[in-house]
Amino acid sequence: MIINENLTDLVKTCAYNLGFDVVRITSAEPFLRERSVAEKRIQQGFMDGLPWYTQSRVRRGTDPNVLLPGAKSIISVGLSYLSESFQQPKNGTKIARYAWGKDYHKVIKNKLKGLVSDVEERLAHTVNARWYVDDGPMLDRAVAQRSGIGWFGKNTNILTSSHGSWVFLGQLITDLDLDIDPPLKKDCGTCTLCIEACPTDAIVSPYVLDNQRCISHLTIENRGSISVPMRSLIGEWAFGCDICQEVCPVNLKAMTTNEESFQLNEFDGFDLEKLLEIDEEEFRTLFAGSSLRRAKLTGLKRNLCVVLGNLGDEDSVPVLNRALNDNEALVRSHAAWALGRIGGSIAWQALEAAVGIEQDQEVKKEILTALVMDTI
Numbered sequence: 001m002i003i004n005e006n007l008t009d010l011v012k013t014c015a016y017n018l019g020f021d022v023v024r025i026t027s028a029e030p031f032l033r034e035r036s037v038a039e040k041r042i043q044q045g046f047m048d049g050l051p052w053y054t055q056s057r058v059r060r061g062t063d064p065n066v067l068l069p070g071a072k073s074i075i076s077v078g079l080s081y082l083s084e085s086f087q088q089p090k091n092g093t094k095i096a097r098y099a100w101g102k103d104y105h106k107v108i109k110n111k112l113k114g115l116v117s118d119v120e121e122r123l124a125h126t127v128n129a130r131w132y133v134d135d136g137p138m139l140d141r142a143v144a145q146r147s148g149i150g151w152f153g154k155n156t157n158i159l160t161s162s163h164g165s166w167v168f169l170g171q172l173i174t175d176l177d178l179d180i181d182p183p184l185k186k187d188c189g190t191c192t193l194c195i196e197a198c199p200t201d202a203i204v205s206p207y208v209l210d211n212q213r214c215i216s217h218l219t220i221e222n223r224g225s226i227s228v229p230m231r232s233l234i235g236e237w238a239f240g241c242d243i244c245q246e247v248c249p250v251n252l253k254a255m256t257t258n259e260e261s262f263q264l265n266e267f268d269g270f271d272l273e274k275l276l277e278i279d280e281e282e283f284r285t286l287f288a289g290s291s292l293r294r295a296k297l298t299g300l301k302r303n304l305c306v307v308l309g310n311l312g313d314e315d316s317v318p319v320l321n322r323a324l325n326d327n328e329a330l331v332r333s334h335a336a337w338a339l340g341r342i343g344g345s346i347a348w349q350a351l352e353a354a355v356g357i358e359q360d361q362e363v364k365k366e367i368l369t370a371l372v373m374d375t376i
Contacts, residue, residue, distance in 0.1 A: 096240025340370025
């Protein structure tokens with residue numbers, strides 16, 4: 001049992017021993033300002049497309065004592081996922097860096113659970129605690145900012161001094177009475193590189209993101225069609241997007257990760273054309289333990305059609321033609337768009353054949369539009 005060691009130092013030491021890169025402490029006081037901002041974003045429609053992101057969820061997630069009665073402190077942690085050997089696939093598609101490793105939700109939750117166990121063992125008594133990653137109700141970036149993990153970038157990401165924005169965030173609410181860390185006295189100054197670089201203009205103003213225009217949302221959480229104006233702007237991003245992080249000056253000097261779970265999965269099977277023809281069982285096997293499963297098979301195929309259309313390689317026409325017979329209307333409609341974008345006689349013939357047999361009226365509209373596109 002530890003008697004003379006400072007409790008806060010003990011907690012931080014245990015957290016660092018578990019591999020967390022940044023560890024800070026904040027109080028369990030309500031996040032009233034952040035609640036107001038989040039509610040305003042909902043009212044403005046900037047959180048549309050996330051039906052689970054409600055006012056009641058925000059109110060619950062901004063009051064730690066609702067989540068854990070008797071809460072006194074929040075242990076805020078950051079874990080880097082930046083790998084030195086990272087390289088995008090050679091086939092022209094792009095995948096957000098975070099998705100190359102194991103699903104971070106499980107990795108961080110296991111570490112936070114381990115942190116509670118380690119502290120309990122050192123103190124020889126039970127610690128009341130609840131832990132969260134970004135799939136819980138807590139406003140994780142609000143906790144990170146107030147605890148001094150980092151500061152808000154104008155792209156709404158948290159920027160850490162040591163690891164940039166290439167970090168996953170976690171929170172551990174506890175009844176331990178810990179010393180509080182102050183917020184960092186840093187900001188982005190006059191830099192607007194992230195705003196200027198966003199191809200879809202999703203960063204509508206500094207610190208304000210329109211979820212419906214963000215490539216990460218469009219290719220992951222979005223379960224429906226990607227609007228036609230957005231498709232060409234997505235470029236080669238098949239899952240997520242790192243553009244606003246790649247241009248950030250703070251990230252140029254970011255330290256890399258030591259976490260084995262976030263070292264690269266090579267995804268030898270990430271062949272765009274083959275992936276358009278896999279079934280659900282193959283999808284689950286290929287991406288077991290990966291964040292790529294968040295897009296679901298239909299969503300990933302939809303994204304791949306858009307990428308192939310943007311790459312514009314006529315060699316992709318045969319597989320896109322076969323995608324016109326996919327079981328999912330969402331895939332068929334985006335395959336039609338891709339064929340229209342690539343163009344050429346073979347693509348035109350495929351679309352002509354499909355329009356006569358397609359039963360879904362929305363897909364038929366996409367095919368007809370694609371035929372017009374091909375003649376321009």
